[in-house]
Amino acid sequence: MKLEHTLPTPEDTRALGVELAELLQAGDLVVLVGPLGAGKTALTQGIGLGLGVREPVTSPTFVIARVHTGGRLPLVHVDAYRLGSVADVDDLDLDASTDESVTVVEWGQGLVEQLAEEHLEVRLEREDDDVRTAVLVPHGRDWERRLG
Template sequence: MKQPFDAPGTVECATVEDTHAFGERLGQALEAGDVVILDGPLGAGKTTLTQGIARGMGVKGRVTSPTFIIAREHKNPTGGPALVHVDAYRLLDSVGGTGTVDPLGELDALDLDSELDSAVVVAEWGGGLVEQLSSRYLLVTLDRETRALEDPESQARIISWAPSE
């Protein structure tokens, strides 16, 4: 992972367009083997950020929430790394009240670790799970609540990141 994302940081994005632009800068800094975990409540902008990351990486395909398929791969026509966009929420949700589904087993069944050499993995809701794919990852936290409490009309997000190492 290239600078400035190799060290902790914070940025405020006032609009959706700003979030896309920040994601694009992040996407340009990512390299094959990088794992990015996106953390934040529903509606915080995780998929919006991923759309910017995809643009920065130059990958093909429309980036939408992979909620119903769990993971979607976007190929890179320029020979750069592919983007594997994962939504771990369903894995966590499946444990629910029954406890019959093992989210780590489900994550392992996706075989994402085999993608790490040639792709960038971006996982929404991945905290607590995806870290087990790689000891090196970037945790990105999106906070929309702070600015919304000050101004309910605000679209601003405070985005913080911290590498695992």
């Protein structure tokens, strides 16, 4: 899989999520980094599609975390925007389900990396012409192998 992707449409962003889902295993942590409108939720929707979750994947902004089941693996979708510290993340007790699930965290950089020994960081950017870019950054040997 390429490490850098140009994503002209939201559908392309979702398609990248579907591709990523093929690589995901129970216990994986994916940290999404990027400004508002960069495609974090669209990418997570694609991951949900690729995992086969049944219900729609929507932004968990107001509930902080949603669990989607019914697919190959459960998907825990977290929006850490309103969390101010690692202690706030610990209070969510997310590690209770992370061993059996794929955990995708929006706005989690610097807050959630302790949830897993290794993780995939996806850096999303939105250009002036609404084209998005995604850079996949592996953290750990297993992710380097999977993306290689």
